[in-house]
Every structure is written in C-alpha cells, then in structure tokens.
Amino acid sequence: MSVNYEQILEALWETIYMTGAAFGFSLLIGFPLGILLVVTRKGHLLENEAVSKMLNIVINIFRSVPFIILMVAIIPLTRLIVGTSIGTAAAIVPLVFYAGPYIARLIENSLLEVDKGVIEAAQAMGASPMQIIFRFLIPEALSSLVLALTIAVVGLIGASAMAGAIGGGGLGDLAITYGYQRFDTLVMFITVAILVVLVQGVQSLGNVLSRTVRRS
Numbered sequence: 001m002s003v004n005y006e007q008i009l010e011a012l013w014e015t016i017y018m019t020g021a022a023f024g025f026s027l028l029i030g031f032p033l034g035i036l037l038v039v040t041r042k043g044h045l046l047e048n049e050a051v052s053k054m055l056n057i058v059i060n061i062f063r064s065v066p067f068i069i070l071m072v073a074i075i076p077l078t079r080l081i082v083g084t085s086i087g088t089a090a091a092i093v094p095l096v097f098y099a100g101p102y103i104a105r106l107i108e109n110s111l112l113e114v115d116k117g118v119i120e121a122a123q124a125m126g127a128s129p130m131q132i133i134f135r136f137l138i139p140e141a142l143s144s145l146v147l148a149l150t151i152a153v154v155g156l157i158g159a160s161a162m163a164g165a166i167g168g169g170g171l172g173d174l175a176i177t178y179g180y181q182r183f184d185t186l187v188m189f190i191t192v193a194i195l196v197v198l199v200q201g202v203q204s205l206g207n208v209l210s211r212t213v214r215r216s
Helices: 004-038 051-062 068-071 075-082 088-111 116-124 129-140 141-167 170-180 185-215
Strands: none
Touching: 004 075, 004 088, 004 129, 004 141, 004 170, 004 185, 051 088, 068 088, 068 141, 075 088, 075 185, 088 141, 116 129, 129 141, 141 170, 141 185, 170 185
C-alpha cells in the first residue's frame, strides 16, 4: 500500500471537517428557506405568491446542476471567498451551494407533513404566525426533520468525496490520487469502507434521535 494510516486518518478528518462545516452553513441557509417555502404557499400562514415562486425557481436552478459541474462553475466565487479553489476550505463553498437548496426542500417536505388541524388550532388560540412556526409547526415535525437532516448529512458525505476530483481533500481525494491514479486497489477499498461506515453511523444516529424525539 503506497499510503500510510496517518494519511488515511488525515483524509478522514478532512472529510468530517468538510461535511460538518458545510452542513452547518447549509443549515443556516436551508432551514429558513424551507420554512419560507411552506408558509408562503397558497393558503398558508404568510401566503405570498411572488415570494413563493421566486424561491422555488432559485432553489430548482441550484438543485438541477450536478455537483461536479457546480464545483467548477463557482470556482471564481470560491477563490473570492476563501482565496483558493483547492483544498478542504475551498470545497466547503460548493458543498454549501449544493446542500443549502437540498436542505430547504427536505425541510419543506417535513413541515408539509404536519396536520393542518394543528395550525388551525393554534390560529384559533390567537397565536401569531411566528409563534405557530416555532411553537407548533417545527415541534410537530421534529422527528421528520431529524430524519431529513440525516439524509442531508449523508448526501454531503458523498458530495465531499466527489470534491476530491478537483483537489478538495478528504477521502475522495485520497481515493483518486492513490487508489485510481496509482492503481492501488487496497487504498480504494479502505476509503470506500470508511465512507460506508461513516454513512451507516450517521444514518443509525439519525434514526435513534428521530425515535427519541418522537417518544418525547
């Protein structure tokens, strides 16, 4: 094997760092967007057809671009933000642009699962739109939201591996540099195995948290 275990651990840390940072920034963007997608719909709390249509168009545009193309397309913006287009910090930028709209759709779907009767009951009690959103809508959808965000993290792990194609670092970069370009099958196998374990761990944790929230 042409790579040592220290390099593998470093690549694992880079993947965790990229995924965690990108998820945090994406959540800051996607969560409010997801709420807006729901409450500005026709017949909902803050109905606004213009805002709803604009949000849907913008989110659909970003979601229609494959991640590998998005990474290349926003290289100038990545350089402007972090000063480089190579490395883990640079990979976070396209990951955020990729995951933000994706999370928004996941949040939207989870919130739409909430029974309209809950909202109507809150309105009957005189709750304001903000109170309904944060005291009724989100708590009622919490279990589904946890599963939705788990899916987002899993998607980010896969996307972070693709970031290795343009020198983004992490396990994807290790697999391409050593496993593919140097025909090291063992390195390829190890990186794939680690990614599988990561995904399984995240999904299992998400399932447990979802069940815990549901019981409470």
